[in-house]
Amino acid sequence: MKIRQIIVLALVVGLILLSGLTMAAEKETAITFVTLQDITQNLQPVVDAFQKSHPDIKVKLEGYPFGQLFEVIETKMKASSTDFDILNVDIPMVTNYSVKGYLQPLDSYYAKKEKDEYIISAINAATYKGKFMAAPLNSSSVGLYFNIDLFKKYGVEPPTVDPKKRWTWEKVVQVAQKMTHSDEGVWGLAFDQFSQPYQMLPLAQSLGGKAVSPDGLKASGYVNAKPWIKAAQFYQDLFKKYKVSPLGVPAFQSPELFKSGKIAILVTGPWHVNSFKSVSGLNWGYAPHPYFTGGKVATPTGSWHIGINKNSLHKKEAAEFVKFLTLHEGNRIYFDGDGNLPANKVTLAYAQKLATEKNNRVLALAIYEAQNTAVARPSTPGYLEWESTMAQAFEDIRNGGDPKQTLDKAAQQIDRILAKYAR
Numbered sequence: 001m002k003i004r005q006i007i008v009l010a011l012v013v014g015l016i017l018l019s020g021l022t023m024a025a026e027k028e029t030a031i032t033f034v035t036l037q038d039i040t041q042n043l044q045p046v047v048d049a050f051q052k053s054h055p056d057i058k059v060k061l062e063g064y065p066f067g068q069l070f071e072v073i074e075t076k077m078k079a080s081s082t083d084f085d086i087l088n089v090d091i092p093m094v095t096n097y098s099v100k101g102y103l104q105p106l107d108s109y110y111a112k113k114e115k116d117e118y119i120i121s122a123i124n125a126a127t128y129k130g131k132f133m134a135a136p137l138n139s140s141s142v143g144l145y146f147n148i149d150l151f152k153k154y155g156v157e158p159p160t161v162d163p164k165k166r167w168t169w170e171k172v173v174q175v176a177q178k179m180t181h182s183d184e185g186v187w188g189l190a191f192d193q194f195s196q197p198y199q200m201l202p203l204a205q206s207l208g209g210k211a212v213s214p215d216g217l218k219a220s221g222y223v224n225a226k227p228w229i230k231a232a233q234f235y236q237d238l239f240k241k242y243k244v245s246p247l248g249v250p251a252f253q254s255p256e257l258f259k260s261g262k263i264a265i266l267v268t269g270p271w272h273v274n275s276f277k278s279v280s281g282l283n284w285g286y287a288p289h290p291y292f293t294g295g296k297v298a299t300p301t302g303s304w305h306i307g308i309n310k311n312s313l314h315k316k317e318a319a320e321f322v323k324f325l326t327l328h329e330g331n332r333i334y335f336d337g338d339g340n341l342p343a344n345k346v347t348l349a350y351a352q353k354l355a356t357e358k359n360n361r362v363l364a365l366a367i368y369e370a371q372n373t374a375v376a377r378p379s380t381p382g383y384l385e386w387e388s389t390m391a392q393a394f395e396d397i398r399n400g401g402d403p404k405q406t407l408d409k410a411a412q413q414i415d416r417i418l419a420k421y422a423r
Contacts, residue, residue, distance in 0.1 A: 029317045030058045033086040034073060036304070037063035042337035046330040050321055057317045070384065077102045077309070085312040086322060089134040091125050091302035092377040092387070095216065098128035099381040099421060104308040105131040109319035117327055122343040125376055126305055134305035135326040136343030137334070141366035141374065142192075142199065142269045142300045144172070144290065145276070148283040150186065150264045154179055159287035161361055163368055166288035166297065169203075169234065172265065176244035179264035186261075188244035190254040192268035195394035197377065197387050198300050199267060203231035205298035205375045206291045212414075216380030217422045219414035223390065224407040232394065232403035234292075239398055247399065258284075269300075270366050271340055286362055289369065301374030303340060339363075341370050381421040382414070389413050 035043060040063040047059045062084065064072050073087055077100065089097060097103050115123060115132060122136035144159060144167070151158040156178050159167050167175075176188025193199045201211065209227030212219055222228075238245040249257065258266040259279045267289070276284050291297040306326055308318045324330040331347045342348045348367070355364040380386055393410035397403050 028056050028058060029314050031314050031318050032060045032062055032084040034062050034084045035088045036069055037065050042334055045337060046325055046333050049333055050324045050330060054320060059321055080311050082311050082313050085309055085314050085318040087307050087309060089305040089307040091305055092383040094126055094134050094305060095128055095379050096381050096383050098133050102310055103133045104310045104315055105133060106135060107132045114327060117345050119343050119345060134307040135322050137304045137306050137326050139301055139341040139343045139370050140269055140303040141341060141369040142267060142289050143365060144287040145266045145268055146285050147261060147264050148285050150179060158285055161287055161365060163288045167290050168293045169290045170293050172290050173242055176265060177242055180244045187246050187263050189265045190245055190263045192255055192266060194249060194251045195391050195398055196251050197390045200394050201377060202298040202300055204228045206295040207231055211378035212380045217418045220411040224411040228407055229404050232397045232407060236397050236403060270362050273362055297373045298375040299369045299373045301370060302376055341366055382418045385417040386414050
């Protein structure tokens with residue numbers, strides 16, 4: 001064979017190989033997941049496992065702090081952005097995002113038996129006008145976490161983990177008064193999320209209160225009804241009358257006080273367990289969420305769902321990852337890292353087995369509450385506005401505002417905002 005022919009043949013083979021590599025690269029699809037910065041460390045192992053079984057799909061995590069995440073999603077969606085494909089959807093935002101046309105319905109990507117793998121409460125929360133809008137990732141629960149050493153020091157019997165023997169809020173206040181020692185900087189009671197509706201709602205719900213009208217478009221007559229006024233008065237009394245809870249501590253900061261031994265009872269959830277365990281010398285216990293005497297037990301619930309951007313250019317690939325994360329192997333991987341309640345029946349059964357085998361009574365109690373006492377946050381297209389208005393109202397009440405007047409004002413503000421969704 002002549003030298004020229006050999007060179008030509010080599011060039012042809014090279015071009016063929018290059019073409020093959022180019023085609024392979026072109027077949028690889030990159031998708032972007034806009035998510036909460038705090039959970040990216042738990043999502044990365046899921047991404048790694050997914051990419052091993054789906055080498056043609058690359059997943060990029062784009063994390064943001066909690067408050068900023070909602071702003072980023074809103075800005076991107078309003079601009080009809082195609083630069084991301086998947087997003088975290090806080091459970092009460094499903095209706096809001098659906099009304100605005102932000103989410104791609106997921107029904108065409110799921111068989112009925114796949115949807116049936118999620119717990120029913122999560123499916124209900126993920127559905128808008130009969131369409132499945134966001135896949136449930138996990139759920140949540142809240143209880144009482146208490147400092148065992150402080151209870152021993154002040155000679156007070158701590159609560160039990162038995163949900164049949166849960167304390168009433170009235171009992172909590174009585175004990176918190178005995179545990180409050182201002183001269184030592186010790187407070188009897190604190191909420192992890194001071195004034196935030198996620199933890200304020202169960203106060204009113206225990207008394208029979210509703211957050212909005214059935215159609216989600218009216219707050220007057222609901223958030224300013226007697227159950228809410230009574231709940232708000234109780235909340236204010238913790239700071240002003242009983243003086244068992246600290247003023248001036250922002251939401252999400254009290255767990256640090258608990259870890260330093262300055263809070264006797266903290267209302268929070270299992271997401272802080274690993275943090276508490278890491279503190280040398282912190283001897284803590286846990287108990288069920290309280291309720292009001294004569295009322296019903298109502299506990300916070302709901303957490304992250306995963307949606308697909310309606311404007312995504314890679315919906316099919318995005319759906320593959322969403323299902324892997326929330327249904328299949330990825331959901332167990334995520335649970336192992338995150339530890340919060342799964343919304344998938346198979347992973348929930350796995351969690352229950354772990355709770356039994358490892359005597360993880362915190363997880364066992366959370367599972368019990370999620371299955372028996374959980375009450376969802378309101379379903380309204382204006383949830384973000386409802387939440388921010390109510391959070392400000394409860395913060396004003398915390399600082400001395402008249403509960404009825406403050407809630408009346410909040411109801412009027414929310415009504416004006418929700419009116420735009422009724423058009």
